[in-house]
Amino acid sequence: MASAREMRLRIKSVKNISQVTRALETVSASKVRKAINAVTATRAYATKAWQVLKHVAEQPGRDSLHPLLAERKAVNNTLVVVVTGDRGLAGAYNSNVIRFTASRFDPNPAPVKYIAVGRKGRDLLIRRRKNVIAEFSNLPAAPTFADVSSIGRLAVDEFMKGAVDEVYLVYTDFISMSRQVTTVKKLLPLELGGEGRVEEYEQKPAGPSAAYEYEPDMRVILDEIIPRFTALQVYQAILESQASEHAARMIAMRNATDNAKELVGALQLAYNKVRQQAITNDILDIVGGAEALAQ
Amino acid sequence: MTIRCEIVSQDRTVFTGDVDIVVLPGAAGEMGILPKHAPVLTTLKFGIIKVRKSGKEEIFTVAGGVAEVQPDIVTVLADRAENIQEIDVSRAEAARRRAEEYLAKGTPVDTDRYLVMEAALRRSNLRLDAVRRYRKSGMRIPGSE
Numbered sequence: 001m002a003s004a005r006e007m008r009l010r011i012k013s014v015k016n017i018s019q020v021t022r023a024l025e026t027v028s029a030s031k032v033r034k035a036i037n038a039v040t041a042t043r044a045y046a047t048k049a050w051q052v053l054k055h056v057a058e059q060p061g062r063d064s065l066h067p068l069l070a071e072r073k074a075v076n077n078t079l080v081v082v083v084t085g086d087r088g089l090a091g092a093y094n095s096n097v098i099r100f101t102a103s104r105f106d107p108n109p110a111p112v113k114y115i116a117v118g119r120k121g122r123d124l125l126i127r128r129r130k131n132v133i134a135e136f137s138n139l140p141a142a143p144t145f146a147d148v149s150s151i152g153r154l155a156v157d158e159f160m161k162g163a164v165d166e167v168y169l170v171y172t173d174f175i176s177m178s179r180q181v182t183t184v185k186k187l188l189p190l191e192l193g194g195e196g197r198v199e200e201y202e203q204k205p206a207g208p209s210a211a212y213e214y215e216p217d218m219r220v221i222l223d224e225i226i227p228r229f230t231a232l233q234v235y236q237a238i239l240e241s242q243a244s245e246h247a248a249r250m251i252a253m254r255n256a257t258d259n260a261k262e263l264v265g266a267l268q269l270a271y272n273k274v275r276q277q278a279i280t281n282d283i284l285d286i287v288g289g290a291e292a293l294a295q
Numbered sequence: 296m297t298i299r300c301e302i303v304s305q306d307r308t309v310f311t312g313d314v315d316i317v318v319l320p321g322a323a324g325e326m327g328i329l330p331k332h333a334p335v336l337t338t339l340k341f342g343i344i345k346v347r348k349s350g351k352e353e354i355f356t357v358a359g360g361v362a363e364v365q366p367d368i369v370t371v372l373a374d375r376a377e378n379i380q381e382i383d384v385s386r387a388e389a390a391r392r393r394a395e396e397y398l399a400k401g402t403p404v405d406t407d408r409y410l411v412m413e414a415a416l417r418r419s420n421l422r423l424d425a426v427r428r429y430r431k432s433g434m435r436i437p438g439s440e
Contacts, residue, residue: 044308048301048370052363056336145305215337216322224338225361 004278007271011264018260024089025253031141032177032246038142039174039239046236049229056222057190059211066222068156068230071189072165078112079133079164080105081155081187083171083237084121085245086137091252093172093180093245094120100182101170102128113164117151117238133158141242145235152231159188171237172244178251180244185237187230298330300346302355302371309355309376310346317369318345319362328369335364341421343429344371354379356425358418375418379429382422391419 002010056065063070082101084094098121105112114130116122119137126132136151155167167188173181185191214221297313317328320342326335339362344355360373394416398409 041306045303045305045372048303049372052336052361052370052372055334055363055365212334212336215326215335221336221338221361225336 002274004271004274007267007274011267011271014260014264014267018257018264021253021256021260025250025257028246028250028253032243032250034142035239035243035246036174039236039243042236042239046232049225049232053190053226053229056212056226065218066226067160068222068226069189075110075165077164078105078108078110079115079155079158079167080112081115081117081151081167081169081234081237082121082125083169083241084116084118084124085241086119086139087249088120089252090245090249091255093248093252094118094124096182097121097170097172098124098128100184101125104170104184105168110165113158115151115154118241139238143235143238145232148235148238149231151238152234153227155187155234156227156230169234169237171241174240174243174247177247180248185233187233296330297348298328298332299368300371301368302344302346302357302373302376304360304373304376309373309378310353312346312348314346314348316345316347318343318347319369319371320344320357321362328364331366332364332369334366335362337362337364339371339373341417343425344376354425354429356382356421358414358421377422379422379425382426384423384426387419387422387426390415391423394419 056062057069059065080101082097084097088094101114112131114125114132116125116132116135117137117139119135122132122135122137134154136148140147158164159167166186169185169187171183171185173183175181212218297315298317300310300312300314300317301308302310315329319326319328319337320340321337322340323337325342326337328335339357339360341358342356344357346353346355355376355378357371357373358375360371360376362372363370394412397412398416
């Protein structure tokens with residue numbers, strides 16, 4: 001058994017750790033509230049925008065409507081935008097995203113390029129020797145659309161110049177404080193009936209819709225909305241991911257605090273035993289000494 | 296017979312409801328949308344959206360955006376939008392003054408900022424015009440007392 005002094009140090013350090021984790025939990029709790037507000041505020045717009053894009057894509061002859069909607073015959077390169085956090089200590093949050101990405105895209109027939117959003121994701125992807133062509137880290141908390149629109153634009157540019165033939169987005173969908181789901185969404189060319197939450201918002205079964213009339217004209221309007229709404233999906237994904245990250249960190253830190261408390265309890269018990277044993281031994285020594293003198 | 300109307304701006308849902316007619320400031324001029332309208336996709340100019348339901352009219356300012364019309368639903372994706380009842384006149388006026396002062400300084404050093412201020416000025420002018428034209432007299436205007 002360890003000495004009393006060692007145990008005292010150990011107890012102290014565990015208590016210190018639990019203070020840090022408790023502080024982190026409180027910080028995350030306030031951040032998660034802000035992040036949830038941000039994500040729910042923009043969700044209506046983002047889902048509506050996605051719906052409009054889908055309606056556009058549902059029209060007959062979508063391949064000729066706009067180059068961003070056209071399915072390419074051969075997929076020679078795939079681009080994946082991976083959204084993670086900048087920091088660790090968020091439970092399995094970051095590694096879940098990377099593990100999901102690996103299981104989804106490692107078997108991909110075409111070579112895969114990655115755009116990493118968040119430092120943790122970048123590090124983990126590079127460690128797995130993935131081809132990371134761009135990284136965006138140190139995003140502000142609750143970013144505005146202008147802060148992150150360059151990410152979406154980069155993906156659209158790569159697609160337009162033919163460097164890649166399809167673009168996917170991997171992020172963590174925020175469902176509730178205790179549930180976050182890693183999700184993949186095909187951004188370009190737009191996939192009908194794709195995965196994601198949009199479906200829940202759809203009010204009617206989207207039948208084959210008639211061709212639109214466009215004002216001012218088709219090219220102008222599609223040129224404007226398709227890249228913009230695509231970038232918007234990236235923005236929304238980042239907000240969802242940030243809310244998920246803070247929620248995951250909060251839960252992880254709460255668990256850590258609870259564990260530390262338990263550990264302190266166990267250690268304290270052991271320490272008390274050692275201390276009492278030492279005192280008992282001391283008394284026995286004194287009593288023994290006194291008896292020896294009395295004889 | 297009504298048509299569903301949903302106006303969302305980037306940060307919130309501004310209006311949803313079943314209405315009789317929606318008037319939009321389309322790229323090619325004002326367009327009134329009735330139920331069973333043919334599908335249209337249009338960009339929006341700076342202007343006014345009017346929504347009428349059984350004689351009652353609600354008026355919104357919109358600072359550009361996109362509208363999608365389907366036979367049973369009008370979806371307005373506005374860059375900025377608000378009900379004129381919730382426009383804060385004193386704030387809009389302050390914003391206009393700020394923008395005018397900045398723009399009056401002449402040659403911009405910072406082009407981005409210049410454009411931002413120009414857009415801000417257009418928005419405040421739009422809001423103030425809308426309030427002046429559409430808000431009923433006798434209605435309390437916040438900040439006017």
